[in-house]
Amino acid sequence: EDQVTQSPEALRLQEGESSSLNCSYTVSGLRGLFWYRQDPGKGPEFLFTLYSAGEEKEKERLKATLTKKESFLHITAPKPEDSATYLCAVLSYGGSQGNLIFGKGTKLSVKP
Amino acid sequence: ETGVTQSPTHLIKTRGQQVTLRCSSQSGHNTVSWYQQALGQGPQFIFQYYREEENGRGNFPPRFSGLQFPNYSSELNVNALELDDSALYLCASSLSGRARTDTQYFGPGTRLTVL
Secondary structure, X not given: OOEEEEEOOEXXXXXXXXXXXXXXXXXXXXXXXXXXXXXOOOOOEEEEEEOOOOOEEEEOOEEEEEOOOEEEEEEOOOOHHHOEEEEEEEEEOXXXXXXXXXXXXXXXXXXX | OOOOEEEOOEEEEOOOOOEEEEEEOOOOOOEEEEEEEOOOOOOEEEEEEEOOEEEEXXXXXXXXXXXXXXXXXXXXXXXXXXXXXXXXXXXXEEEOOOOOEEEEEEOOOEEEEEO
C-alpha cells in the first residue's frame, strides 16, 4: 500500500535558524513527489515536483531533495512568513489515476 | 493566467441533506481532481475527471459523485450527508494528454459543516 510519513509533526524555529523537514514514502513505482505549503483554512500552494532520485529544486529559502525512500525540504534562514504547514505527496504508477497520497504535514512556526 | 476557483467558500448543512460544490479549473488545464481534508490531516483523494468522465477514484462511497463540463469546470455532489463529511473540500486542476503534467494546482477550498 502506498504510504507517506512526514516528520516532525511540528517544528518551532527562531528566525534565521535553518532546518529540514522529512518525507518518507513507500510506493509501487514513483511517478512524482510533490511539496505544498498550506496556510490555515486555505488550499495547498504548490512548491516543487521531483521525479527521480538525486533531483534537487530550489526556490528562495527552500530546497527540496529526493532519494529512493525519502525527500527533504531544507529551509535556510527562515522568516516568520515561512510559518505554515508543509505537505508532501506522492503519485504512483500503481495507484488510481490522479491519486495524490499525502502525508499529514509538518507544521512550521518561525518566531522573530 | 486564472487560478483554480471554488464556490461557495463556506457551507452549513444538516445531516441527510445533499450538497453541490463547484470548481473552475486553471486556464489551460483539462483535468480536475477532488480531495477531502479533515482537520489536522492531509487531503484524501475522492476522484478525478478528464474528458467529462471519472477516470480515477479513491475510497469514497457512491454518495460522492461528480461531473465535469465541456469547459472543464466540475461539480462535487454529496448525498445523504453525514456528520463525518464535515471537512475542507479541495479541487485541483492539472493537464492530461500529450502535454501531460502531473502537478496538481489547488483552489482555496470549500469548508463544509454538517450539523
